Amino acid sequence: xxxxxxxxxxxxxxARNVGLLVTLILCLLFISFFSPKYLSIDNLLVVALQxxxxxIAALGTAYLIIGGSVDLSIGSQYALCAVASAMLARSMPSGxxxxxxxxxxxxxxxxxxLLVWRISISPIIITLGTLTIFRGIALRITNxxxxxxxxxxxxxxxQARWLNIPTPVLVFAxxxxxxxxxxxxxxxxxxxxxxxxxxxxxxxxGIDGKRMLLLCFAANGALVGxxxxxxxxxxxxxxxxxxxxxxxxxxxxVILGGVVFTGGEGSIAGVILxxxxxxxxxxxxxxxxxxxxxAQMVKGLALVIAVTLDQITQEQQERHRxxxxxxxxxxxx
Amino acid sequence: xxxxxxxxxxxxxxxxxxTKYFGGVRALDQVxxxxxxxxxxxxxxxxxxxxxxxxxxxxxxxxxxEGDLWLGDLRVPHLTAxxxxxxxxxxxxxxxxxxxxxxxxxxxxxxxxxxxxRFGPFExxxxxxxxxxxRKHIAELGIDLPDLEIPVRRxxxxxxxxxxxxxxxVKAHRLIQFDEPTAALGVRQTQATLDLIRxxxxxxxxxxxxxxxxxxxxxxxHRVVALRLGRISLDAPVEQTSREQVVACMTGMSFQxxxx
Numbered sequence: 001x002x003x004x005x006x007x008x009x010x011x012x013x014x015a016r017n018v019g020l021l022v023t024l025i026l027c028l029l030f031i032s033f034f035s036p037k038y039l040s041i042d043n044l045l046v047v048a049l050q051x052x053x054x055x056i057a058a059l060g061t062a063y064l065i066i067g068g069s070v071d072l073s074i075g076s077q078y079a080l081c082a083v084a085s086a087m088l089a090r091s092m093p094s095g096x097x098x099x100x101x102x103x104x105x106x107x108x109x110x111x112x113x114l115l116v117w118r119i120s121i122s123p124i125i126i127t128l129g130t131l132t133i134f135r136g137i138a139l140r141i142t143n144x145x146x147x148x149x150x151x152x153x154x155x156x157x158x159q160a161r162w163l164n165i166p167t168p169v170l171v172f173a174x175x176x177x178x179x180x181x182x183x184x185x186x187x188x189x190x191x192x193x194x195x196x197x198x199x200x201x202x203x204x205x206g207i208d209g210k211r212m213l214l215l216c217f218a219a220n221g222a223l224v225g226x227x228x229x230x231x232x233x234x235x236x237x238x239x240x241x242x243x244x245x246x247x248x249x250x251x252x253x254v255i256l257g258g259v260v261f262t263g264g265e266g267s268i269a270g271v272i273l274x275x276x277x278x279x280x281x282x283x284x285x286x287x288x289x290x291x292x293x294x295a296q297m298v299k300g301l302a303l304v305i306a307v308t309l310d311q312i313t314q315e316q317q318e319r320h321r322x323x324x325x326x327x328x329x330x331x332x333x
Numbered sequence: 334x335x336x337x338x339x340x341x342x343x344x345x346x347x348x349x350x351x352t353k354y355f356g357g358v359r360a361l362d363q364v365x366x367x368x369x370x371x372x373x374x375x376x377x378x379x380x381x382x383x384x385x386x387x388x389x390x391x392x393x394x395x396x397x398x399e400g401d402l403w404l405g406d407l408r409v410p411h412l413t414a415x416x417x418x419x420x421x422x423x424x425x426x427x428x429x430x431x432x433x434x435x436x437x438x439x440x441x442x443x444x445x446x447x448x449x450x451r452f453g454p455f456e457x458x459x460x461x462x463x464x465x466x467x468r469k470h471i472a473e474l475g476i477d478l479p480d481l482e483i484p485v486r487r488x489x490x491x492x493x494x495x496x497x498x499x500x501x502x503v504k505a506h507r508l509i510q511f512d513e514p515t516a517a518l519g520v521r522q523t524q525a526t527l528d529l530i531r532x533x534x535x536x537x538x539x540x541x542x543x544x545x546x547x548x549x550x551x552x553x554x555h556r557v558v559a560l561r562l563g564r565i566s567l568d569a570p571v572e573q574t575s576r577e578q579v580v581a582c583m584t585g586m587s588f589q590x591x592x593x
Binding site: 181182185186187188190191193194196197198200201202204205206207264265317320321324 | 414415418430431432433434435439443444445446448452454455456457458486487489500
C-alpha cells in the first residue's frame with residue numbers, strides 16, 4: 001500500500017516512480033540528441049502504439065503479482081485469443097469475433113485461477129503447464145500457419161484512430177486509469193494489497209481470497225484477450241506464434257515498475273512508467289542505429305539494477321527495524 | 334462451573350463439557366468454562382495441555398467432538414470462524430496476523446473500511462473517516478502511534494502488538510482471546526500490553542489470556558484456569574490461589590506434598 005501523510009515514507013515510496021521518470025526523460029534526451037526525429041508526434045505515437053500491447057497486459061499482471069500470484073501463460077493466451085478471434089471473424093461479424101476473443105481470454109484466465117487456487121503449489125509451475133497447453137491448442141487449430149481469409153472488416157478495430165490516436169493507445173490509457181483508480185481508492189484494491197501482503201491475515205479479517213484471486217485471473221485473461229484482439233485486428237490476421245516471450249516483457253515491466261514479486265507492494269503509475277521506459281529503450285536504440293540485440297541486454301540490465309536497488313533498500317529498512325527493536329529492549333530493561 | 338464471586342452476572346460465553354480428539358489423542362476432556370463480561374481469565378498449562386486447542390474451539394477454527402458452546406442465550410453446536418467473528422469473538426494470535434505492507438489504520442479497519450461512494454461493484458474507501466475511526470480505536474486504548482499510514486513492518490514489536498489488539502477490540506464485543514501476548518516483549522512493552530488487556534476488559538468484554546508467565550497471571554487476571562492433559566486442574570480467583578498451587582496444577586505434582 002502506498003502511503004502518505006508522512007514525509008519520509010512519501011519520499012521512500014515515490015522514489016521509485018521519480019527514478020523511473022528521470023530515467024525516462026534522460027533516455028528521451030539521449031535518443032533525441034542522436035536522432036532528433038524521435039521526438040516528433042508521429043514517431044511518439046508509433047512508440048505509444050508499441051507500448052500499449054505490453055501495457056494493457058501489464059495492468060493485469062500487476063494486479064496478480066500484488067495479490068501474491070502470477071500467470072506465466074499470458075503469451076500463449078495472447079496467441080490463442082488472437083488466432084481464435086481471427087478464425088471466428090471468417091464466420092461471424094467482426095464485432096462479435098473481437099468480443100469472443102476477449103471472452104476466451106477471461107475463460108483461460110479463470111482456468112488458471114481455479115488451478116492455482118485448488119493446487120497448492122507455486123502458480124509459476126501451474127501456469128508454466130498451461131502456457132504449453134494453450135500454445136499447443138493455438139498451433140493445433142491453425143496447423144501452425146497464420147490465419148487466412150480474414151475479412152477486411154476485422155482490421156477496423158485495431159487500425160482505427162480517434163483524434164489521430166490509435167485505438168490500442170486509447171484503450172491502454174483508459175484501462176490504466178481505471179486499474180489505478182480501483183487499486184488506489186477502493187476496498188477491493190485495499191483487500192488485494194492485504195491479501196498479497198499476508199494471505200492468512202486478510203482471510204482472518206473476512207476477505208474472500210478465493211473470489212478475489214479468481215476475479216484477478218479472469219480479469220487478467222480478459223486484458224490479455226483485449227491485447228490479442230487489438231494486435232490481430234491491427235495486423236488483419238493472427239499466427240499461432242504470436243506472443244512468444246510476451247510474458248517476459250510484461251513481467252519485466254511490472255517488476256521494474258516497483259511491483260514486488262512476493263506480493264503486497266506496487267503501484268499502477270510505476271508500472272506504466274516502466275512499460276513506457278522499456279518501450280522507449282527498445283525503439284530508441286533502433287532509431288539511433290544501435291544493434292537491436294543491445295536493446296534486449298539493456299532491458300535485462302535495467303531490471304537487474306532495479307531489483308538490486310529494491311533489495312538494498314529493503315535490507316536497510318530491516319537494519320533500521322532491528323535497531324529500533326534493540327532500542328526498545330534497551331529502554332525497557 | 335459458576336463463579337462464586339459474582340453469581341448475579343450472566344456469562345457472555347459458556348463452554349460445557351467440551352471434548353476434542355485429534356486422532357486417538359484426547360486433547361480436551363470435559364472442559365467447562367464460563368466467561369463473565371469484563372473478566373480476565375488467565376489460561377495456563379504445560380505444552381500440549383490443550384490451551385491452544387481450547388482457544389481455537391472458542392474462535393470457531395476447530396469443532397468440538399462433544400460438548401456445547403453457549404453465547405449468551407444462544408446455543409451454538411458448531412461454531413464456525415465466520416460465526417465467531419459475527420458474534421463478537423476475536424483472537425489476537427502470537428504471530429499477530431498483521432498485513433506488514435499496510436499501515437496501522439488499514440490494518441485496524443481491514444475488512445470493514447468505511448465506504449464513501451460506490452462505482453458499480455467497487456466501493457470507494459472514505460480515507461479520512463477510516464483514519465479517524467482507526468485513530469479513535471487506537472487512542473481509546475491509550476496507544477501512542479503518531480503515523481497510522483506507514484507500513485507496520487517499520488514499527489516495533491510492541492507497536493505492532495498494540496495494533497493487533499486495537500483491531501481485535503474494534504470487532505470483539507463478547508470475547509477476546511490473547512495467545513501469549515507478552516512472549517516476545519520486553520518489560521516495558523509487557524506492562525503496556527497488560528494495560529491494554531485491562532482496558533479491553535473494562536469495556537465489558539470477556540478476555541482469555543494464554544500465558545506461560547506467572548507474573549502476568551497475577552498482574553492482570555481475575556481468575557486463573559490451569560489445564561493439564563486436556564482437563565481443568567484449577568479454576569480459581571487469583572486471590573484464592575498462589576503461584577505454588579498454579580505450578581502444581583500445571584505440572585501435576587501434588588501441591589500438598591510440595592508444601593509439606
